[in-house]
Amino acid sequence: MESKKFSRRELIKYGGAALFGTALGQVLGCSPANFVSANQAADSSDSTTITNGSCAVIPSETAGPYPAHDDSAINVLRLNGIVRSDIRSSLNAGSYTGSATASGVPLTLILNLQDVSNSCDPLAGYAIYVWHCNINGGYSMYSSGIARETYLRGVQQTDTQGRVTFTTIFPGCYDGRMTHIHFEIYPSLAQAVDDNYVVRTSQLTFPMATLNNVYNNVASYSLSKTNLSRISYSTDNVFSDGTTYQMATISGDNTNGYVGSLNIGIQT
Numbered sequence: 001m002e003s004k005k006f007s008r009r010e011l012i013k014y015g016g017a018a019l020f021g022t023a024l025g026q027v028l029g030c031s032p033a034n035f036v037s038a039n040q041a042a043d044s045s046d047s048t049t050i051t052n053g054s055c056a057v058i059p060s061e062t063a064g065p066y067p068a069h070d071d072s073a074i075n076v077l078r079l080n081g082i083v084r085s086d087i088r089s090s091l092n093a094g095s096y097t098g099s100a101t102a103s104g105v106p107l108t109l110i111l112n113l114q115d116v117s118n119s120c121d122p123l124a125g126y127a128i129y130v131w132h133c134n135i136n137g138g139y140s141m142y143s144s145g146i147a148r149e150t151y152l153r154g155v156q157q158t159d160t161q162g163r164v165t166f167t168t169i170f171p172g173c174y175d176g177r178m179t180h181i182h183f184e185i186y187p188s189l190a191q192a193v194d195d196n197y198v199v200r201t202s203q204l205t206f207p208m209a210t211l212n213n214v215y216n217n218v219a220s221y222s223l224s225k226t227n228l229s230r231i232s233y234s235t236d237n238v239f240s241d242g243t244t245y246q247m248a249t250i251s252g253d254n255t256n257g258y259v260g261s262l263n264i265g266i267q268t
Contacts, residue, residue: 055120055265058245061203061238063182066139068153069195074141076153077129077193086167087154096141098149104135104169105214106257113162116265122162127192129155130166132181135220137174157189170214170258173224178236180205185266203238204246204262218254
């Protein structure tokens with residue numbers, strides 16, 4: 001569903017600005033499955049990891065084809081109720097009249113935003129938008145049968161510890177991608193209505209042992225089990241260059257649910 005980013009090193013290798021247009025054209029392709037906006041492509045070219053010894057800038061990744069703010073007709077960030085901690089239910093707002101609740105193994109997702117430029121201090125007052133697929137790999141607002149739903153999308157403002165906590169479900173795995181959750185960082189809640197204000201776009205994932213435990217033992221994830229068997233981190237078009245800064249720490253079980261956390265470093 002998403003295309004691999006080009007690193008700055010690769011762009012230089014292939015001849016700079018002139019060939020960048022050709023490379024970008026190959027990334028864009030002609031179908032929604034290969035969609036990457038110009039801003040996303042520019043962000044994705046910055047794959048250099050910057051550290052201060054104890055935290056690092058999280059790699060920039062594509063937002064993929066389903067961020068739900070990609071044109072004037074689709075902007076979940078402006079819907080009433082999008083600022084929320086529990087993202088399992090649809091908002092039933094605007095023209096998106098769905099009221100379904102996503103089913104799946106419970107997941108509490110904790111994200112800690114840190115300032116790499118300032119001794120990893122927590123960044124309060126920023127906004128984080130997260131979205132991910134359901135147990136069958138479908139995205140609300142886009143996929144067949146759930147195009148009027150808005151579940152598994154939400155925005156929160158970081159607290160004084162730079163933290164947000166979302167209540168969601170463990171995401172499924174769709175064909176061609178490793179399991180992942182998308183997120184975007186905005187300078188403030190007021191600016192988290194337009195992707196022109198995005199500070200960083202990235203994705204996180206989970207340990208293979210956890211993926212296997214969920215998909216192999218929870219019947220409703222049977223499709224994800226099949227899809228996961230055909231992909232690996234080394235062949236994934238986003239995580240093949242490493243998951244060091246994007247691998248969530250996770251605990252829990254299939255009965256009681258999981259708690260996953262990730263430290264997200266950005267430069268200010």
